[in-house]
Amino acid sequence: MIHAPEPWWLPALLALSLFADALMSIRPPKFIQQCLDGVRFPRDWWWTLIAIKLAATAGLLVGLKYPGIGLATVVGVIAYFTCAAYSHYRARFLGYEFWINCLGMLTLSVAAAVPYVA
8 A cells, every 4th residue: 555655854955856857957057958968968959857846846745645656757757867877887877877866866766766665
């Protein structure tokens, strides 16, 4: 059975991080541009990342009340950052962006999943 997340602040922190990332991606600062260019993600598709992160934010917040939605969302976020990590690896773009941003968010995502299944 899926339980309401306890502690609730882990999924909330992930939601806040994704929301901030989505807002920054509207007019991406240089480090975000370098990251997306480094993995060769087409500029014409950058808008999709904003939509994905905003949808994930909403799913995580709704998931605080409806745990099934929260668990499904956090599994999707884990898949997203796993794909991002693979993209970094495949492009051989393994600088600090990979270690701090990509793997850091993947770690936070896994941590946010724990309250749903513990």
